[in-house]
Amino acid sequence: MYVVQLRPRQWTKNLLVFAALIFSIQKATMDMLMHSVVGFLLFCFVSSCVYILNDFVDREADRQHPEKRHRPMASGAIPAQGALMLGAVLLTGSLATAYVLSPVFGLLLTVYFVLNVAYSFKLKHVVIVDVLIVASGFVLRAIGGGLVIGVALTPWFLICTLLLSIFLAISKRRHEVYALQHDSGSHRKVLESYSIDLLNQLNSIVTTATIMSYALFTFTSGHTVHLMWTLAFVIYGVFRYLYLIHMEDKGGKPEKVLFEDRHLLVTVMLYAFSVALILIYLE
The missing domain is CATH 1.20.120 (Four Helix Bundle (Hemerythrin (Met), subunit A))
Structure with a gap:
């Protein structure tokens, strides 16, 4: 159930990281491909940490939702403390790897996480702003894809x-x-x-x-x-x-x-x- 909590099905959103590589395919190298793959995985892990935090905050409200009540924390399939511990380990390892790969990319990934934390606790309750914050996450993914391979979008x-x-x-x-x-x-x-x-x-x-x-x-x-x-x-x-x-x-x-x-x-x-x-x- 811990794997389900990470929401791997939603990792497809992070495929946007490869957009910069596709539009730079004429000069693409194996190193650029590997960096894009690493960037994709890091976004997957950090986004999973966001999902864990979001499910933790919304677990009571999710129990009232016809579909979301089946989520691991909302249904009680996994303890909230265990999920938070998993998220802390993933976040620490992912951000550390990102800063080693590229300090600027590490900073962007940090901003992505902080922005989503703000969304989970406050901004998702602000009309219109909630939609814009969700959309900004995709833009950060696209920018991150360019940073890991050194290409400007x-x-x-x-x-x-x-x-x-x-x-x-x-x-x-x-x-x-x-x-x-x-x-x-x-x-x-x-x-x-x-x-x-x-x-x-x-x-x-x-x-x-x-x-x-x-x-x-x-x-x-x-x-x-x-x-x-x-x-x-x-x-x-x-x-x-x-x-x-x-x-x-x-x-x-x-x-x-x-x-x-x-x-x-x-x-x-x-x-x-x-x-x-x-x-x-x-x-």
Whole structure:
């Protein structure tokens, strides 16, 4: 159950660390690949520490949630003290390794953890801010991926990452509000400040901004303009996710949706493959 507590299924979010490596594939080396793998694992371990802390803080509220009540601490499957001890060991080892790998990367990983601690104790109760904090975690992952291999990411790429992350965070909130309906406040007070109409409106704004920003990125990234062909995968992927949200009431767990929906998974794989192919042969 301790492995379940680490939420390994959510480690897929940390695959964003490899984005910098993919967009630098022309000059990629085995050392860069190894550094990216280490960076990915360190983000996995530190994010698991955040999950442990978050589940510890929310264990009483989670018992009222139709799905989250099955989590190890909420269900009583593992003692809270044991989970916290595991988290302390993982955090210490991960941060120490990160600072050895790169002091700047270690600092970023520390900021990531502190920001998420602030989220667990306070910021997740602040409307709108809670969504932005969740989204910022993805941006830090993208930046971290660049730091571990010594590659700078373009501002447009970071903006695209931020907007897509906000899109996923808003979709997650929408699913929570929809699933819990009028009893949403009994699980998390901040959900009372949201409505389906508001979240739909926010998603419309972010969806438009995401597609436009990515289109601009393909022309201003300093790479070949042939990257613009990958815009088709981005548009379809976003539209497919909107379909899953509005027509199949999904979106509560983005990492689960990715692996359960074959269309979305194939789209992501084709996007990564096409980017690599274009940068290698058409750059």
